[in-house]
Amino acid sequence: MSVFRAGLFAGTVVVITGGGTGIGRALALAFGELGARVVIAARREGPLREVVETIEEGGGRARFYTLDVRDEARVEAVIGQIWEEVGPVDVLVNNAGGNFVSPAAAMSVGGFKTVLDINLVGSFLMSQAVGRRWLEAGRGGSIINMSATNAESGSPLMVHSGASKAGINSLTQTLAVEWGGAGVRVNAVLPGPVRTEGSDERLWTDEKVVKRLEDGIPLGRFAQPEDVVGVVMFLASEAGAFLTGSLIAVDGGERLRRLIF
Numbered sequence: 296m297s298v299f300r301a302g303l304f305a306g307t308v309v310v311i312t313g314g315g316t317g318i319g320r321a322l323a324l325a326f327g328e329l330g331a332r333v334v335i336a337a338r339r340e341g342p343l344r345e346v347v348e349t350i351e352e353g354g355g356r357a358r359f360y361t362l363d364v365r366d367e368a369r370v371e372a373v374i375g376q377i378w379e380e381v382g383p384v385d386v387l388v389n390n391a392g393g394n395f396v397s398p399a400a401a402m403s404v405g406g407f408k409t410v411l412d413i414n415l416v417g418s419f420l421m422s423q424a425v426g427r428r429w430l431e432a433g434r435g436g437s438i439i440n441m442s443a444t445n446a447e448s449g450s451p452l453m454v455h456s457g458a459s460k461a462g463i464n465s466l467t468q469t470l471a472v473e474w475g476g477a478g479v480r481v482n483a484v485l486p487g488p489v490r491t492e493g494s495d496e497r498l499w500t501d502e503k504v505v506k507r508l509e510d511g512i513p514l515g516r517f518a519q520p521e522d523v524v525g526v527v528m529f530l531a532s533e534a535g536a537f538l539t540g541s542l543i544a545v546d547g548g549e550r551l552r553r554l555i556f
């Protein structure tokens with residue numbers, strides 16, 4: 296049961312990239328439960344189809360489109376299709392993301408650019424395709440970018456991810472200012488470590504590291520995808536009507552901890 300009121304997002308079209316797994320999946324299910332028309336988009340059909348079926352089994356409405364957020368032509372085509380087939384988008388959640396652990400000195404420029412392209416360029420392309428249509432139609436909307444706390448701290452072995460998320464924070468603030476007059480709000484959520492399919496496979500593979508990280512989280516546990524949902528709902532709803540350009544950490548206090556004593 297959601298703490299938000301039933302039907303909060305009825306009549307609202309919400310697009311979530313990377314909505315087939317992890318944080319994006321949790322968001323898709325939550326928006327579906329609150330009445331949104333949920334559109335999820337990522338590369339693999341299997342996880343997307345499962346989420347759409349789960350939402351529909353619960354009485355919600357959802358559909359999926361396959362796309363790579365790095366592919367400008369495909370992004371433009373899919374956003375055009377969504378406008379025609381589902382309706383004008385109200386909320387865009389740029390959640391698709393990639394990361395892997397590598398010492399900076401050993402990372403290929405291809406690896407560095409790959410993560411920049413997915414996280415930063417992908418968020419730009421999606422925001423541009425949706426934002427252009429909002430500006431042309433003279434209607435507002437809400438963009439929520441999935442950043443991370445490594446944007447604001449030194450997180451070794453993630454030089455590509457940290458740089459991309461810092462870029463996302465800047466993108467968030469600039470678009471908030473540039474499009475604010477048109478009624479477009481742009482905010483970012485910064486999770487700390489979260490257990491998800493993608494991160495368990497690539498980042499949190501060593502249980503000793505997980506335990507050490509967990510011991511350093513003031514709220515005493517690792518985040519689950521559901522921990523990120525509430526703040527996104529808040530930002531997407533009328534309760535967030537006067538928030539734009541805000542960067543909100545959701546990390547149980549992890550970023551503040553200094554192990555001195």
Ligand SMILES: CCCCCCCCC/C=C/C(=O)SCCNC(=O)CCNC(=O)[C@H](O)C(C)(C)COP(=O)(O)OP(=O)(O)OC[C@H]1O[C@@H](n2cnc3c(N)ncnc32)[C@H](O)[C@@H]1OP(=O)(O)O
Pocket residue numbers: 392393394395396397402403404405406407409410443444445450456486487488489493494497498508
């Ligand atoms: C503590 C405080 C916490 C701080 C708080 C916590 C902050 C965490 C922040 C973020 C967390 C997350 O994002 S968790 C989300 C994790 N989920 C995901 O990553 C899902 C999507 N990921 C993917 O699809 C892949 O992993 C990814 C590599 C990113 C993209 O796949 P692609 O098929 O496009 O790319 P590929 O062709 O395989 O690879 C492209 C290039 O990258 C290189 N590459 C790929 N994997 C590599 C690896 N493991 N090590 C080295 N290099 C690698 C390849 O060699 C290629 O280099 P060249 O041959 O030289 O070109």
Ligand SMILES: NC(=O)C1=CN([C@@H]2O[C@H](COP(=O)(O)OP(=O)(O)OC[C@H]3O[C@@H](n4cnc5c(N)ncnc54)[C@H](OP(=O)(O)O)[C@@H]3O)[C@@H](O)[C@H]2O)C=CC1
Pocket residue numbers: 312313314315316317318319336337338339340342362363364365389390391392393394413417441442443444485486487488489490491492493494
């Ligand atoms: N887990 C964590 O510890 C943290 C995660 N985050 C951020 O949260 C977001 C979600 O990550 P999380 O749920 O953990 O990871 P997941 O790997 O579970 O989810 C990432 C999703 O993004 C999609 N995706 C990846 N690359 C592309 C692409 N090029 N085009 C379209 N879709 C793509 C994937 O689907 P597919 O492979 O089918 O394309 C996948 O569904 C990311 O932006 C991540 O950086 C932030 C802080 C911490």
